[in-house]
Amino acid sequence: MTRLLGFHKIVASAGALVTLGLGAVPAIAQPESYCDDPGAVEAADxxxxxxxEQFGVELAIPSNFRAMLLNNGTVKIxxxxxxxxxxxxxxGGKALGRGYxxxxxxxxxxxxxLDLRQLVEQTIRENQEISPYTFDGQQGYLATRESSDQPVGIPDSYAALWIDTDDAPGAVVISTSCxxxxxxxxxxxxxxxxxxLDSS
Incomplete structure (x- = not known):
């Protein structure tokens, strides 16, 4: 089990990232150099x-995936x-644009x-749909983008679960996007x- 304790801190000119998990940290990029991009790596089986702990959840992620703690408290996997x-x-390195x-x-x-549904309705974009969802015994709401109202867009490119937990103020949002x-x-x-975490 990987916890937030014992993480590596990476000081960056573009903002500090904190990595969660084990493994070597890539070498520091030289100024104005382009980063090597190995491309997306398939998830392990x-x-x-x-x-x-700060969100009160334990996520089962692919064993080869990495987690980063951003300056604003968000964890990105x-x-x-x-x-x-x-x-x-x-x-400080440069990269050619690509999605991920x-x-x-x-x-x-x-x-x-606000109650949770009101908070979700007030916060999400208009083109998202809300539906009830129970996560490990806790009532929450799914917000999904089933279609795009843009001339060029990708349907089902975003989904999020909103839940209340005792471990975090406000709502915890777990989202996937691509x-x-x-x-x-x-x-x-x-x-x-x-x-x-409080369900066991």
Missing amino acids: TTRDLEL VDPGTYELLVCVAR AQTRVRTVENPDS DCSGQRDRLLSLLERSKR
Whole structure:
């Protein structure tokens, strides 16, 4: 099980990233140099548990995927090739643009103490649909982008679960996104393997 304790800190001119997990940290990019991009790496068949105490959840992620703690408290989970590229860019390297799949875990403040559905409705974009979803015994809501109202767009490129936990103020949002479709099923597959920390 990987916890937030014992992480590596990466100081970057473009903002500090904190990596969660084990393994070598890619070399620092030279100024004005282009980063090597190994491309997206396929998910391993095996999983590992990533315990995120500050969000009150434990996610079962592919064993080769890496997690990064961003300055704003968001945790981003990506494949190892994308991880290497993002770390290089954060350290000052340049990269050619490409899309990538990611899972993000973050909190959304609720200063007006709205009930969860009201908070979701107030926060999400208009082209997203809301439906009830129970995550490990906890009532929450799925927000999905089933279609795009843009002239050029990708349907089902984003999905998110909104839940309340005792471990975080406001709502915890677990989302998957990609410049590809299939994100609702990807999120549901992750949630079925994962759990709340206070449920056991």
